[in-house]
Amino acid sequence: MPAMPLALNPDRLFPADPATRAVTRDLFALVEKLPIISPHGHTDPRWFAGNANFGNATELLLKPDHYLFRMLYSQGVRLEELGIRNKAADPREAWRILASNFHLFRGTPSAIWLNWVFVEVFGLDRRLSAETSDLYYDTITDALATEAFRPRALFERFNIEVITTTESPLDSLEHHHAIAASGWQGRVLTAYRPDPVVDPEFEGFHDNLDKLSALTGQDCRTWAGYIAAHRQRRADFIAAGATSSDHGHPTARTADLAPAEAEALFARVSSGPASAADAELFRAQMLTEMARMSLDDGLVMQLHPGSFRNHNQPLFDRFGRDKGADIPMATDYVTALQPLLGAFGNDPRLSLIVFTLDETAYARELAPLAGHYPAMKLGPAWWFHDSPEGMRRYRRMVTETAGFYNTVGFNDDTRAFLSIPARHDLARRIDCGFLAELVVEHRLELDEAAELAVDLAYNLAKAAYRL
Amino acid sequence: MPAMPLALNPDRLFPADPATRAVTRDLFALVEKLPIISPHGHTDPRWFAGNANFGNATELLLKPDHYLFRMLYSQGVRLEELGIRNKAADPREAWRILASNFHLFRGTPSAIWLNWVFVEVFGLDRRLSAETSDLYYDTITDALATEAFRPRALFERFNIEVITTTESPLDSLEHHHAIAASGWQGRVLTAYRPDPVVDPEFEGFHDNLDKLSALTGQDCRTWAGYIAAHRQRRADFIAAGATSSDHGHPTARTADLAPAEAEALFARVSSGPASAADAELFRAQMLTEMARMSLDDGLVMQLHPGSFRNHNQPLFDRFGRDKGADIPMATDYVTALQPLLGAFGNDPRLSLIVFTLDETAYARELAPLAGHYPAMKLGPAWWFHDSPEGMRRYRRMVTETAGFYNTVGFNDDTRAFLSIPARHDLARRIDCGFLAELVVEHRLELDEAAELAVDLAYNLAKAAYRL
Amino acid sequence: MPAMPLALNPDRLFPADPATRAVTRDLFALVEKLPIISPHGHTDPRWFAGNANFGNATELLLKPDHYLFRMLYSQGVRLEELGIRNKAADPREAWRILASNFHLFRGTPSAIWLNWVFVEVFGLDRRLSAETSDLYYDTITDALATEAFRPRALFERFNIEVITTTESPLDSLEHHHAIAASGWQGRVLTAYRPDPVVDPEFEGFHDNLDKLSALTGQDCRTWAGYIAAHRQRRADFIAAGATSSDHGHPTARTADLAPAEAEALFARVSSGPASAADAELFRAQMLTEMARMSLDDGLVMQLHPGSFRNHNQPLFDRFGRDKGADIPMATDYVTALQPLLGAFGNDPRLSLIVFTLDETAYARELAPLAGHYPAMKLGPAWWFHDSPEGMRRYRRMVTETAGFYNTVGFNDDTRAFLSIPARHDLARRIDCGFLAELVVEHRLELDEAAELAVDLAYNLAKAAYRL
Known part of the structure; x- marks a missing residue:
C-alpha cells in the first residue's frame, strides 16, 4: 500500500452542520493564536533547566506516553518490545511497532494529538504506517538533534505563556532554581504535590517523613512538626513560583477532626503500618489541613480523585507504576467533600478545583456543588475524558447548572511535551464548537460566545490558578 | 458598553440542522398555543386567593428563585446583599447585583427563562446588565403595580388551564377554599405533601403529629389514628380539588411490613427520637401505605427522591432551608421500589410517578421499570435537569425502553410564577426538536410526531394526573 | 382512519446533516450486503434441525418477544390476553391487541425491527394498526405456511454465514447433531452456557449437578469430578462447533481462590442450601475456572452481568421467567474483575468479552480495562441498549479510550429469528453514521472509515469469536 497523505484540515473537530461550523470558525479565529496557559501538568523541569536536546522519536514520543503503550499492550504487544524496562530494545524497531499498529488509535485523541505533532512540529505529510516508519523515525530523530528543537526553543515556538510542573515536598526544586538563575524568560512554575508524605499507603511513607524532617529541620514524627514542615515547604514552593497544590487521592473523602483526634491519628499512621481505614481518614484530614493552609498562603488546591492505581498486579510487579493500568x-x-466544604467552603478566598474520572458526577454532584459553594470550582474533562466526546459531555452536563464561570479553562495534564499545543488546539476547537451550537440554537448571543471563547481558552485558567 | 438588544428568536432551542429545524417548526406550531397544564409546582395559592399586586422586581423574580442566588453565591455574592434574611437591603441594589452578574447565567436555563419573562411579560428589548439595571427595575416594578399584572390576570394571560400547588396535611387549605368561594374560574388545585408528618427527621415531627391530631380529631400517636388521619386529610384535599400526592424523600426506598411490624415501628418513631434506620424504614413503609390509600381514593402518587438537603450546614444555620444547597x-x-411494586405495582389503578436527580437511572433502572410495571410512570427531567440538555438526555435515555406513553408530559415544578410559560415554552421546543430528529432520521413518521407533540405538551399530563 | 402507508426509507437511521448523511450512504453501501455473523443469540436449534414451518403471526412474532409484551403489560394489557400461559386465547385477537397498541412502540427499536420484518419479509405496505390487524395476521400466517418461509429458507434468504445458539451443559445437543447429520450447509453453532450448574441459586442446582454426573459419568458432587465434567462437556460442545462460552451472572464478581479453598466452597454449595455469600463467591470462582479452561480449549468467554432477574415476584409466581421483569x-x-484479570488477563490467548447493562461503566471502567488488558474485549451495546441511541452512546463513550479494535462487532442476542437481519441492518446503519461523523469532523479519514465499516459489520465478530 502506498503511504497515504497526511494533512490537518482547518475545520477539524468543528461540528458538521454548516451554520454551526461557520460560527465555530469565527470563534476559533479569536482564540487560535492566544498564548498557552498550562496551569497543571507533568513535564520535567530538567528539560528547561538544562535545555539539552531530546533523544530519538521513541524516547520522546512513545516511551513516556502511557496512552500509547496501554493500547498497544491491550492488543498483545509486550512492553519489553517497546523498550520499557528493556535497554536491549532497538528504538527504531519499537517505533516500527507503533507505526505498524497506528490503526489501533483510529477514533482516539492520541491519533489527533500525534498527527498534529507530526504535521506541525516535524512537517511530515504522509500518514504513519509500517511503510513510513523509518521515514518518521529518521525525520523526527534528526530534527530533535537541532537547535530549533531544544526544549526552550519549542517552549517559545509553542507560545507558552506559563507552564506548571508538579513536584513532591521532597524535591529540591533545583531545576526551577536553575531556570530562574539562567536568565531565560520562560515561565516554568512548580506545584506542591504532597502525596508521598500525606498518603500512609505511599511506598516509603515513613522514610519520606524522615526525609521531610531532614529537608525542613522540623520533627516530622510529631504532628506539630509535620504541619510546620508542610507550611515551610509550601513557602519554598511559593518562592519558586508555585500558585497551586495538587492532591491525587483514591477517593474525594475529606474529614474535619478535632485537633486532638488529628494528632492521635497522625501518631498512629506515622509510628507503624496504617490500617486501611486510618490511611483513608488521614488522607481525608490532610485535605482539610491543606485547605486551612491555603487560606493563609493562597495556594489554589487541586483534587484529582477516583483512580484505582496499578490495577494489574503482575504487570506492576514487573514494570512498576504508570504503565496504563490505572482504572x-x-x-x-x-458526602465526601462535606467536611471540608463545611469548614471552608463558604470562604471565597479558598479555591478548590475538583476533577473527576467518574462522569456521572458532573451533572449530579459536581455542577450543583460548584454552582453553590464559593470556594469550589470544576476542573476540565480529565485523563480518559480529555477527548472530543469527553469534553462535549463535560460542557453539556456541567454548564446548565454551574455555568461557565465556575469552571477553570483547560489543563493539558501531560508529560508529553510536544503534544501540549495539540491538546490546547483540540480543547479550543471543541469549546468553540460547543459555544457555536448554543449560538445557532439562540441560547447565547454571538458577542457573549466571543467573550466566552477567550475566557475558556485563556482568561479562566489564568484567573483560577492566580497566574 | 452600550446596552445590547434583546429579542426572542422564533427558532430558539430548535436543532441546527435545516431539515430538522423545518420539521421542528411545523411541530411546534401545533403546540405553541395549547393551554398550560401545570400538574406539579410550588406557587402560592394566596396569590390567586387574594389577587394582590406583586411587589418589586427583586421580591418577585430574585428572592424566591434559588437558581439565581445559588449561582450568585457561588461567585462570592453574600446572601445578605440580595436581601435574604436582611430587611435592610435595598431591593434596587439587590437587583443591580443580579444585573451586573447576568453573564454568570450564560448557557443556563435561568437566562433563557428570565429573558422570556423580560421580553414577553414586560416588553423589555435591551439586555439585562449593569447599564440597564435601573431601567429593568423600574419597568418591572411599575408594571407589577398595574391591574394587568395581578396574579389572576397573569394566570389568564398565560393561558393556564390548571395549576397545582403543594400543601402539607397541616395546611388549612384556606386559600384554595377562598379561590373556590370567589367565583373566579381559574383552576388552582392542591396536592397532598405529607413529608412533615411522615418523615421522623422533619423539624418538629412530634409536634406535627399533635397538630394533625388536633386538625382531624384522630389520635395521631396511635398507628390506627395516624392512618385514619391521613385518610381524612386526603379526603379533605380531594374535596379541594387534589388529584395527587407528592413525596420528597432522601431515597426511593419502600417497605411492605406486616401490620404488627408497621405499628411497632410507628410506636418507636412517634414516641421518641427515631434512629436513622427507623426513620428511613418508616418513610419507606409510608410510601407503601400511601399507595394502599391511593387504590381507594384515586390520588396519583409522585415520588421525588435523591436530594441531600441542606448540604451546607453553616449556611443552613444562618439562612435556613432552600438556599441552593440541596445536592x-x-x-x-x-431494590428500593421492589417492596411497593411487589405489593401494588401490577395494579393499573395505581399511578406512581417517579422522578430522579440521578440521570444514570434513566436508561438503567427507571425506563425498564416503567416499561414493565402497569402502576409506574416516569416524571419529566427534574430540577437541575429541567434544561435543554437535561431534557434531551431524558428523551434519549428513556424513550427507547419506556416509550413515550409511560412518561407524563412536563412539570414546571416551580415557585417562580412568571417563569411558568417560559418553562413550558422551552419544554415544548425541546420535545418538538427531539421528535423532529426522529422524523428526519425516519425513526418516526410525521403524522406520529404531530400526535406525539400534542400528547407531550398537553394530553399526557392531563391524563397522568387525572385532571 | 385509513391505513397509513408503510415503507422503509433508504436513508433511515442516518444522521440528519447532509454531508454526514452522504458519507454514511457511501459507507453503508460497503456493508449493506455483507453476510450476517451472529455470534451470540438465543434462536432455537430445533428450528434448523426439523425445518418445520413456523406457526401463526402471534406465535412467531409476539409471544416469544419480551420487548413487546413488557410494553403492552406496562400499559395495562394482561399477559393472559396475549396467550401467555393461556391456551384459550385466540392468537388473532392477541395480534389485534398488538396492532391496536402499536403506537406505544413509537421511538423504540421494536417498532424499527418489526417494520423491517413487515416490509422486507412479508411485503406489507400499510402500517400496523387496529384497521390492518387482520390483514397482517392473515398475510403473515399464510406466508409462514409456505416453503419459502421455513427456517432454513429464511436462514439462507437472510444471508446468515454463521449463527450461534446457547445451550446448557445439560443439553444433549441433539438438534445440533441433527443439523450436522442432515447435510444442510447452514452453519448453526452452539455456545456453552453453564449457569444451571454454576449458579447455586439456579432452580434445581443440586439436581442439575446429578444430571451432569449422569451425562458425563463424572461424580459432580466432588470438586475434581465437577471440574472434569465441565471440561468434558466443553469438549462435546466444541466438537459440535462451539467456539464460546457464555455466563449470565448477577454481578461481574470474580475470585481466584487457592485450590483447597475452592474445593471447600464447592463442598458447601453442593451439599446443602448455599448462603447468598457462598453462592456469589462460587459464581465468582467459576468464572476464573472457566478462564483457566479456556486457556486450554480455546473457548472465548462472554460475561453478561448486571440484571436483577424476575424483579416482579407476583408475576414470576404466575408466569415464570423471562416475562419482561428483568431490571x-x-x-x-x-474490583469485580481484578481477580480473574490478575490471574489470566495478561495472557493474549484468553479472550474475555464483557457486556454491561450499566452504561456508566463504558467510559469509566470498561473502556479503560479493555484498553489495557490483552485478554479483555468489550461486547456491543446490549439488551435495553441495543438501540440507535444506545449504540451511539456506546461508540461515543467507548471509542476514545478502547479504540474500535478492542470491541467485537455486533451481537443480535435475540430469540426473535425474523428480526435478526433487521437488527444487523440497524447496527450497520448506526455504526456507519458514527464513522461518517468522525470523517466529516476530520477525526478519521474516509479510507479508514471504509475499512472500519467492514470491520465493525463483519470482521471483528468473526475474529473475536474465532469463527
Whole structure:
C-alpha cells in the first residue's frame, strides 16, 4: 500500500452542520493564536533547566506516553518490545511497532494529538504506517538533534505563556532554581504535590517523613512538626513560583477532626503500618489541613480523585507504576467533600478545583456543588475524558447548572511535551464548537460566545490558578 | 458598553440542522398555543386567593428563585446583599447585583427563562446588565403595580388551564377554599405533601403529629389514628380539588411490613427520637401505605427522591432551608421500589410517578421499570435537569425502553410564577426538536410526531394526573 | 382512519446533516450486503434441525418477544390476553391487541425491527394498526405456511454465514447433531452456557449437578469430578462447533481462590442450601475456572452481568421467567474483575468479552480495562441498549479510550429469528453514521472509515469469536 497523505484540515473537530461550523470558525479565529496557559501538568523541569536536546522519536514520543503503550499492550504487544524496562530494545524497531499498529488509535485523541505533532512540529505529510516508519523515525530523530528543537526553543515556538510542573515536598526544586538563575524568560512554575508524605499507603511513607524532617529541620514524627514542615515547604514552593497544590487521592473523602483526634491519628499512621481505614481518614484530614493552609498562603488546591492505581498486579510487579493500568472508579463527592466544604467552603478566598474520572458526577454532584459553594470550582474533562466526546459531555452536563464561570479553562495534564499545543488546539476547537451550537440554537448571543471563547481558552485558567 | 438588544428568536432551542429545524417548526406550531397544564409546582395559592399586586422586581423574580442566588453565591455574592434574611437591603441594589452578574447565567436555563419573562411579560428589548439595571427595575416594578399584572390576570394571560400547588396535611387549605368561594374560574388545585408528618427527621415531627391530631380529631400517636388521619386529610384535599400526592424523600426506598411490624415501628418513631434506620424504614413503609390509600381514593402518587438537603450546614444555620444547597445523590430504584411494586405495582389503578436527580437511572433502572410495571410512570427531567440538555438526555435515555406513553408530559415544578410559560415554552421546543430528529432520521413518521407533540405538551399530563 | 402507508426509507437511521448523511450512504453501501455473523443469540436449534414451518403471526412474532409484551403489560394489557400461559386465547385477537397498541412502540427499536420484518419479509405496505390487524395476521400466517418461509429458507434468504445458539451443559445437543447429520450447509453453532450448574441459586442446582454426573459419568458432587465434567462437556460442545462460552451472572464478581479453598466452597454449595455469600463467591470462582479452561480449549468467554432477574415476584409466581421483569442494576467491574484479570488477563490467548447493562461503566471502567488488558474485549451495546441511541452512546463513550479494535462487532442476542437481519441492518446503519461523523469532523479519514465499516459489520465478530 502506498503511504497515504497526511494533512490537518482547518475545520477539524468543528461540528458538521454548516451554520454551526461557520460560527465555530469565527470563534476559533479569536482564540487560535492566544498564548498557552498550562496551569497543571507533568513535564520535567530538567528539560528547561538544562535545555539539552531530546533523544530519538521513541524516547520522546512513545516511551513516556502511557496512552500509547496501554493500547498497544491491550492488543498483545509486550512492553519489553517497546523498550520499557528493556535497554536491549532497538528504538527504531519499537517505533516500527507503533507505526505498524497506528490503526489501533483510529477514533482516539492520541491519533489527533500525534498527527498534529507530526504535521506541525516535524512537517511530515504522509500518514504513519509500517511503510513510513523509518521515514518518521529518521525525520523526527534528526530534527530533535537541532537547535530549533531544544526544549526552550519549542517552549517559545509553542507560545507558552506559563507552564506548571508538579513536584513532591521532597524535591529540591533545583531545576526551577536553575531556570530562574539562567536568565531565560520562560515561565516554568512548580506545584506542591504532597502525596508521598500525606498518603500512609505511599511506598516509603515513613522514610519520606524522615526525609521531610531532614529537608525542613522540623520533627516530622510529631504532628506539630509535620504541619510546620508542610507550611515551610509550601513557602519554598511559593518562592519558586508555585500558585497551586495538587492532591491525587483514591477517593474525594475529606474529614474535619478535632485537633486532638488529628494528632492521635497522625501518631498512629506515622509510628507503624496504617490500617486501611486510618490511611483513608488521614488522607481525608490532610485535605482539610491543606485547605486551612491555603487560606493563609493562597495556594489554589487541586483534587484529582477516583483512580484505582496499578490495577494489574503482575504487570506492576514487573514494570512498576504508570504503565496504563490505572482504572477509574465510581466516586462520591456529596458526602465526601462535606467536611471540608463545611469548614471552608463558604470562604471565597479558598479555591478548590475538583476533577473527576467518574462522569456521572458532573451533572449530579459536581455542577450543583460548584454552582453553590464559593470556594469550589470544576476542573476540565480529565485523563480518559480529555477527548472530543469527553469534553462535549463535560460542557453539556456541567454548564446548565454551574455555568461557565465556575469552571477553570483547560489543563493539558501531560508529560508529553510536544503534544501540549495539540491538546490546547483540540480543547479550543471543541469549546468553540460547543459555544457555536448554543449560538445557532439562540441560547447565547454571538458577542457573549466571543467573550466566552477567550475566557475558556485563556482568561479562566489564568484567573483560577492566580497566574 | 452600550446596552445590547434583546429579542426572542422564533427558532430558539430548535436543532441546527435545516431539515430538522423545518420539521421542528411545523411541530411546534401545533403546540405553541395549547393551554398550560401545570400538574406539579410550588406557587402560592394566596396569590390567586387574594389577587394582590406583586411587589418589586427583586421580591418577585430574585428572592424566591434559588437558581439565581445559588449561582450568585457561588461567585462570592453574600446572601445578605440580595436581601435574604436582611430587611435592610435595598431591593434596587439587590437587583443591580443580579444585573451586573447576568453573564454568570450564560448557557443556563435561568437566562433563557428570565429573558422570556423580560421580553414577553414586560416588553423589555435591551439586555439585562449593569447599564440597564435601573431601567429593568423600574419597568418591572411599575408594571407589577398595574391591574394587568395581578396574579389572576397573569394566570389568564398565560393561558393556564390548571395549576397545582403543594400543601402539607397541616395546611388549612384556606386559600384554595377562598379561590373556590370567589367565583373566579381559574383552576388552582392542591396536592397532598405529607413529608412533615411522615418523615421522623422533619423539624418538629412530634409536634406535627399533635397538630394533625388536633386538625382531624384522630389520635395521631396511635398507628390506627395516624392512618385514619391521613385518610381524612386526603379526603379533605380531594374535596379541594387534589388529584395527587407528592413525596420528597432522601431515597426511593419502600417497605411492605406486616401490620404488627408497621405499628411497632410507628410506636418507636412517634414516641421518641427515631434512629436513622427507623426513620428511613418508616418513610419507606409510608410510601407503601400511601399507595394502599391511593387504590381507594384515586390520588396519583409522585415520588421525588435523591436530594441531600441542606448540604451546607453553616449556611443552613444562618439562612435556613432552600438556599441552593440541596445536592443530588446517587439513587437506587431497583431494590428500593421492589417492596411497593411487589405489593401494588401490577395494579393499573395505581399511578406512581417517579422522578430522579440521578440521570444514570434513566436508561438503567427507571425506563425498564416503567416499561414493565402497569402502576409506574416516569416524571419529566427534574430540577437541575429541567434544561435543554437535561431534557434531551431524558428523551434519549428513556424513550427507547419506556416509550413515550409511560412518561407524563412536563412539570414546571416551580415557585417562580412568571417563569411558568417560559418553562413550558422551552419544554415544548425541546420535545418538538427531539421528535423532529426522529422524523428526519425516519425513526418516526410525521403524522406520529404531530400526535406525539400534542400528547407531550398537553394530553399526557392531563391524563397522568387525572385532571 | 385509513391505513397509513408503510415503507422503509433508504436513508433511515442516518444522521440528519447532509454531508454526514452522504458519507454514511457511501459507507453503508460497503456493508449493506455483507453476510450476517451472529455470534451470540438465543434462536432455537430445533428450528434448523426439523425445518418445520413456523406457526401463526402471534406465535412467531409476539409471544416469544419480551420487548413487546413488557410494553403492552406496562400499559395495562394482561399477559393472559396475549396467550401467555393461556391456551384459550385466540392468537388473532392477541395480534389485534398488538396492532391496536402499536403506537406505544413509537421511538423504540421494536417498532424499527418489526417494520423491517413487515416490509422486507412479508411485503406489507400499510402500517400496523387496529384497521390492518387482520390483514397482517392473515398475510403473515399464510406466508409462514409456505416453503419459502421455513427456517432454513429464511436462514439462507437472510444471508446468515454463521449463527450461534446457547445451550446448557445439560443439553444433549441433539438438534445440533441433527443439523450436522442432515447435510444442510447452514452453519448453526452452539455456545456453552453453564449457569444451571454454576449458579447455586439456579432452580434445581443440586439436581442439575446429578444430571451432569449422569451425562458425563463424572461424580459432580466432588470438586475434581465437577471440574472434569465441565471440561468434558466443553469438549462435546466444541466438537459440535462451539467456539464460546457464555455466563449470565448477577454481578461481574470474580475470585481466584487457592485450590483447597475452592474445593471447600464447592463442598458447601453442593451439599446443602448455599448462603447468598457462598453462592456469589462460587459464581465468582467459576468464572476464573472457566478462564483457566479456556486457556486450554480455546473457548472465548462472554460475561453478561448486571440484571436483577424476575424483579416482579407476583408475576414470576404466575408466569415464570423471562416475562419482561428483568431490571438492570448498577454494576462494578473494577474490583469485580481484578481477580480473574490478575490471574489470566495478561495472557493474549484468553479472550474475555464483557457486556454491561450499566452504561456508566463504558467510559469509566470498561473502556479503560479493555484498553489495557490483552485478554479483555468489550461486547456491543446490549439488551435495553441495543438501540440507535444506545449504540451511539456506546461508540461515543467507548471509542476514545478502547479504540474500535478492542470491541467485537455486533451481537443480535435475540430469540426473535425474523428480526435478526433487521437488527444487523440497524447496527450497520448506526455504526456507519458514527464513522461518517468522525470523517466529516476530520477525526478519521474516509479510507479508514471504509475499512472500519467492514470491520465493525463483519470482521471483528468473526475474529473475536474465532469463527
